Amino acid sequence: xxxxxxxxxxxxxxxxxxxxxxxxxxxxxxxxxxxxxxxxxxxxxxxxxxxxxxxxxxxxxxxxxxxxxxxxxxxxxxxxxxxxxxxxxxxxxxxxxxxxxxxxxxxxxxxxxxxxxxxxxxxxxxxxxxxxxxxxxxxxxxxxxxxxxxxxxxxxxxxxxxxxxxxxxxxxxxxxxxxxxxxxxxxxxxxxxxxxxxxxxxxxxxxxxxxxxxxxxxxxxxxxxxxxxxxxxxxxxxxxxxxxxxxxxxxxxxxxxxxxxxxxxxxxxxxxxxxxxxxxxxxxxxxxxxxxxx
Amino acid sequence: xxxxxxxxxxxxxxxxxxxxxxxxxxxxxxxxxxxxxxxxxxxxxxxxxxxxxxxxxxxxxxxxxxxxxxxxxxxxxxxxxxxxxxxxxxxxxxxxxxxxxxxxxxxxxxxxxxxxxxxxxxxxxxxxxxxxxxxxxxxxxxxxxxxxxxxxxxxxxxxxxxxxxxxxxxxxxxxxxxxxxxxxxxxxxxxxxxxxxxxxxxxxxxxxxxxxxxxxxxxxxxxxxxxxxxxxxxxxxxxxxxxxxxxxxxxxxxxxxxxxxxxxxxxxxxxxxxxxxxxxxxxxxxxxxxxxxxxxxxxx
Amino acid sequence: xxxxxxxxxxxxxxxxxxxxxxxxxxxxxxxxxxxxxxxxxxxxxxxxxxxxxxxxxxxxxxxxxxxxxxxxxxxxxxxxxxxxxxxxxxxxxxxxxxxxxxxxxxxxxxxxxxxxxxxxxxxxxxxxxxxxxxxxxxxxxxxxxxxxxxxxxxxxxxxxxxxxxxxxxxxxxxxxxxxxxxxxxxxxxxxxxxxxxxxxxxxxxxxxxxxxxxxxxxxxxxxxxxxxxxxxxxxxxxxxxxxxxxxxxxxxxxxxxxxxxxxxxxxxxxxxxxxxxxxxxxxxxxxxxxxxxxxxxxxxxxxxxxxxxxxxxxxxxxxxxxxxxxxxxxxxxxxxxxxxxxxxxxxxxxxxxxxxxxxxxxxxxxxxxxxxxxxxxxxxxxxxxxxxxxxxxx
Numbered sequence: 001x002x003x004x005x006x007x008x009x010x011x012x013x014x015x016x017x018x019x020x021x022x023x024x025x026x027x028x029x030x031x032x033x034x035x036x037x038x039x040x041x042x043x044x045x046x047x048x049x050x051x052x053x054x055x056x057x058x059x060x061x062x063x064x065x066x067x068x069x070x071x072x073x074x075x076x077x078x079x080x081x082x083x084x085x086x087x088x089x090x091x092x093x094x095x096x097x098x099x100x101x102x103x104x105x106x107x108x109x110x111x112x113x114x115x116x117x118x119x120x121x122x123x124x125x126x127x128x129x130x131x132x133x134x135x136x137x138x139x140x141x142x143x144x145x146x147x148x149x150x151x152x153x154x155x156x157x158x159x160x161x162x163x164x165x166x167x168x169x170x171x172x173x174x175x176x177x178x179x180x181x182x183x184x185x186x187x188x189x190x191x192x193x194x195x196x197x198x199x200x201x202x203x204x205x206x207x208x209x210x211x212x213x214x215x216x217x218x219x220x221x222x223x224x225x226x227x228x229x230x231x232x233x234x235x236x237x238x239x240x241x242x243x244x245x246x247x248x249x250x251x252x253x254x255x256x257x258x259x260x261x262x263x264x265x266x267x268x269x270x271x272x273x274x275x276x277x278x279x280x281x282x283x284x285x286x287x288x289x290x291x292x293x294x
Numbered sequence: 295x296x297x298x299x300x301x302x303x304x305x306x307x308x309x310x311x312x313x314x315x316x317x318x319x320x321x322x323x324x325x326x327x328x329x330x331x332x333x334x335x336x337x338x339x340x341x342x343x344x345x346x347x348x349x350x351x352x353x354x355x356x357x358x359x360x361x362x363x364x365x366x367x368x369x370x371x372x373x374x375x376x377x378x379x380x381x382x383x384x385x386x387x388x389x390x391x392x393x394x395x396x397x398x399x400x401x402x403x404x405x406x407x408x409x410x411x412x413x414x415x416x417x418x419x420x421x422x423x424x425x426x427x428x429x430x431x432x433x434x435x436x437x438x439x440x441x442x443x444x445x446x447x448x449x450x451x452x453x454x455x456x457x458x459x460x461x462x463x464x465x466x467x468x469x470x471x472x473x474x475x476x477x478x479x480x481x482x483x484x485x486x487x488x489x490x491x492x493x494x495x496x497x498x499x500x501x502x503x504x505x506x507x508x509x510x511x512x513x514x515x516x517x518x519x520x521x522x523x524x525x526x527x528x529x530x531x532x533x534x535x536x537x538x539x540x541x542x543x544x545x546x547x548x549x550x551x552x553x554x555x556x557x558x559x560x561x562x563x564x565x566x567x568x569x570x571x572x573x574x575x576x577x578x579x580x581x582x583x584x585x586x587x588x589x590x591x592x593x594x
Numbered sequence: 595x596x597x598x599x600x601x602x603x604x605x606x607x608x609x610x611x612x613x614x615x616x617x618x619x620x621x622x623x624x625x626x627x628x629x630x631x632x633x634x635x636x637x638x639x640x641x642x643x644x645x646x647x648x649x650x651x652x653x654x655x656x657x658x659x660x661x662x663x664x665x666x667x668x669x670x671x672x673x674x675x676x677x678x679x680x681x682x683x684x685x686x687x688x689x690x691x692x693x694x695x696x697x698x699x700x701x702x703x704x705x706x707x708x709x710x711x712x713x714x715x716x717x718x719x720x721x722x723x724x725x726x727x728x729x730x731x732x733x734x735x736x737x738x739x740x741x742x743x744x745x746x747x748x749x750x751x752x753x754x755x756x757x758x759x760x761x762x763x764x765x766x767x768x769x770x771x772x773x774x775x776x777x778x779x780x781x782x783x784x785x786x787x788x789x790x791x792x793x794x795x796x797x798x799x800x801x802x803x804x805x806x807x808x809x810x811x812x813x814x815x816x817x818x819x820x821x822x823x824x825x826x827x828x829x830x831x832x833x834x835x836x837x838x839x840x841x842x843x844x845x846x847x848x849x850x851x852x853x854x855x856x857x858x859x860x861x862x863x864x865x866x867x868x869x870x871x872x873x874x875x876x877x878x879x880x881x882x883x884x885x886x887x888x889x890x891x892x893x894x895x896x897x898x899x900x901x902x903x904x905x906x907x908x909x910x911x912x913x914x915x916x917x918x919x920x921x922x923x924x925x926x927x928x929x930x931x932x933x934x935x936x937x938x939x940x941x942x943x944x945x946x947x948x949x950x951x952x953x954x955x956x957x958x959x960x961x962x963x964x965x966x967x968x969x970x971x972x973x974x975x976x977x978x979x980x981x982x983x984x985x986x987x988x
Contacts, residue, residue, distance in 0.1 A: 034384065092571075094330070098567050099563075099567040099568055102564030102567060106560030107560070109556025118655060119655065119847065213820045213821075214876070215848060222818060224820075226391070226395075229391070261828075263814040263825055268399040271391075271395045274388070275378075278389045278392075282385050299707055302703055302707075306695075402786065422785075422789050423789045424720070427749075430727070503698065507789060545691065546703075
């Protein structure tokens with residue numbers, strides 16, 4: 001078994017999982033709801049990036065900011081349509097979960113109408129995919145670029161939440177919405193900012209995913225949706241560092257259960273471990289106690 | 295009947311509606327007790343495979359198959375419920391999704407696993423190919439009867455001492471415990487009852503679709519079952535039944551929309567939950583929506 | 595620049611198309627049967643057939659190209675007056691959403707409510723196992739145009755398929771490739787949660803054993819996975835000469851790209867699912883040396899096949915895949931059965947369809963065996979520089 005190569009595979013896969021899960025975690029930490037349409041926003045991000053390159057002729061590096069803004073706007077619309085009315089009425093959080101499922105079905109079906117079902121890709125030669133020479137393992141420049149972008153985005157998000165005024169307000173709203181409102185924080189505005197940021201992260205993850213795997217259909221979000229959920233629960237719900245760690249842990253578990261010859265039981269191994277971790281540490285690996293939300 | 299058929303509600307659709315109404319009831323039980331469990335797709339799989347193996351491999355009648363599916367689903371729920379029901383909210387949801395995935399993967403690998411354990415060739419679940427060629431022996435009246443009995447039992451349960459304990463646990467576990475309710479007992483019993491119902495629905499549906507394979511009982515199905523109850527409303531027994539029926543019928547009725555079917559389906563689901571957040575069976579929500587639509591009353 | 599050149603070529607193709615079609619009149623689809631069966635006189639003004647396809651959901655990539663193949667055939671059949679003066683063929687498409695339950699309700703609606711004469715589909719084998727008995731019990735012909743699992747036509751005498759089962763394709767590919775390329779060591783990779791890929795894997799495994807090729811490793815993944823580097827790293831470590839993939843196209847594309855990225859230079863082998871220009875477009879140079887066994891040869895010089903490809907490209911600005919070719923052929927087979935039966939009586943149509951023999955189609959000369967399965971030879975194709983050619987035919 002080529003341990004170094006498998007370790008490289010795990011780190012790389014983990015960065016994709018973590019980046020996807022960050023947006024999930026951000027929305028959950030501030031609003032306390034699971035946004036099951038996050039994977040649909042992710043898919044739209046991938047397509048916005050693709051369209052900006054193949055239809056509008058933008059350079060590939062521009063796909064990332066364009067997709068982040070586009071996906072951020074979609075997420076804001078999602079907040080206004082699927083979440084805000086329910087929150088305003090004080091509906092149970094589980095209703096918001098179901099409305100996000102409706103939104104997800106809508107977004108995926110719409111993508112199918114607009115983009116068709118045939119897989120699409122960035123043009124050949126636009127992405128460096130030849131392995132770097134002279135290393136004891138195989139890794140491509142695009143894998144390294146993606147890893148770096150993912151880590152930078154995660155670090156920026158963390159800084160923003162911990163150090164800026166916006167981040168401070170977000171944490172205040174997360175702690176207690178009513179108190180934050182009484183303190184003069186524009187709670188509705190914070191929700192919009194949170195969704196925009198989460199959408200932008202999903203969009204970035206979508207483009208990077210598109211560049212990495214280079215085969216995009218309206219259904220690319222389906223497979224990663226459950227993975228993202230696993231990652232944030234494992235890491236500690238609503239905990240941003242937790243989502244980061246969780247992504248690498250899940251990817252590592254997957255890679256090494258396959259490497260050890262258990263590819264038939266890979267997901268069973270991941271979920272059994274998740275199950276056990278939840279029983280011992282219900283708050284997740286990095287979570288704090290006393291967060292009870294649905 | 296003819297009107298129903300002309301809008302796409304044919305007999306198989308009615309049968310799937312009834313199955314989904316039973317599934318809605320099964321998750322209603324846990325939601326009513328304040329437990330956000332998504333294990334029902336997994337219990338449905340246990341019930342479906344057990345029921346079909348009993349009727350097809352052992353040649354037993356459908357009734358025994360359904361009872362067997364219910365029994366095994368209930369038995370599996372005991373060791374799962376004891377540890378997992380200490381969790382709450384989304385943690386419980388994820389742990390139970392994990393259970394569902396493990397069940398799915400075990401069914402997928404059941405034959406080679408059992409073959410290597412017993413040393414003999416085992417061919418029961420058929421792996422990814424599943425079991426095919428199952429005769430369609432479940433009838434509409436079987437489903438109606440099952441749904442009727444289940445609804446009656448739950449209605450009786452609600453009026454019982456145990457039913458009040460369920461409501462108390464949902465309101466506040468600590469207060470319920472202080473009032474002398476055995477919270478752990480109530481939660482586990484409800485979890486098992488919910489599993490039994492889901493197992494029965496699985497066993498019945500396995501004898502409707504002619505083929506069962508593990509991929510029909512994954513994450514999507516778990517969330518779909520939740521949607522039946524939430525869309526219908528968890529305030530009364532009628533809610534999840536109506537939710538199961540409406541959500542099953544909607545894509546069929548929308549067939550006229552051809553390629554716009556998915557878009558409309560998602561939009562309708564979204565609008566229904568946004569404008570009637572308490573669920574479809576929820577007089578208060580409808581009254582509020584009616585007042586909004588009518589505009590402000592002049593004598594307010 | 596490339597796109598402009600492509601545009602010019604397309605414009606040229608569209609301009610030339612009508613003339614090309616005119617010039618090839620003697621090889622037009624259905625010409626041979628038009629001689630065998632006289633122009634029908636007793637058919638009603640309009641005949642409706644149905645199709646249950648995966649037009650949404652995870653498998654919609656297949657259903658949508660099938661729909662295009664069927665629409666192309668319908669318009670050709672009506673334009674050529676193949677069903678006689680004043681008879682038009684129309685079709686009702688129903689979406690199965692890639693779900694068994696919806697396939698059942700779609701089939702029920704078509705045969706019981708709409709009363710269609712015949713049904714094409716469903717797209718997936720598991721949907722066929724769920725829904726075909728509805729048509730069988732109703733006494734309506736149903737024909738799979740992409741069902742490859744074993745046992746489809748065992749469901750009854752009204753159940754047909756024109757898609758070669760894996761059992762007929764994979765052993766041929768493995769035998770021919772082993773002989774041609776001298777393969778000795780193979781690594782297998784497949785999705786273990788999908789009926790199509792698992793049954794394909796079973797046939798691959800057995801065929802390699804039968805041909806004396808050593809299996810150096812078997813790896814599995816789950817449908818929807820995107821990263822196969824771990825499994826491929828395991829396989830490549832044992833230095834196989836060929837990696838055989840029982841995969842659907844979506845995952846297959848990633849496996850090809852990642853295997854090459856990890857430095858694998860041997861042959862790659864896939865089943866029906868890889869027989870698509872999209873797979874080659876998505877993988878580029880990485881698919882050089884990809885061996886694909888299939889029911890329809892994209893590089894075929896069969897005039898009906900080239901005419902079909904030209905007409906399809908003119909209509910949809912895309913190259914057809916095997917799913918489109920089989921759906922197109924299936925629609926023409928239905929029309930031919932109607933023409934030869936000269937009736938819409940369900941049993942007469944069934945008998946006429948079952949009696950089709952040596953029908954010239956894009957798939958080659960087509961006949962059914964006594965179990966309503968197709969009888970025609972699979973081809974083994976090898977990919978080079980974005981195009982398929984027949985293995986060994988230089």
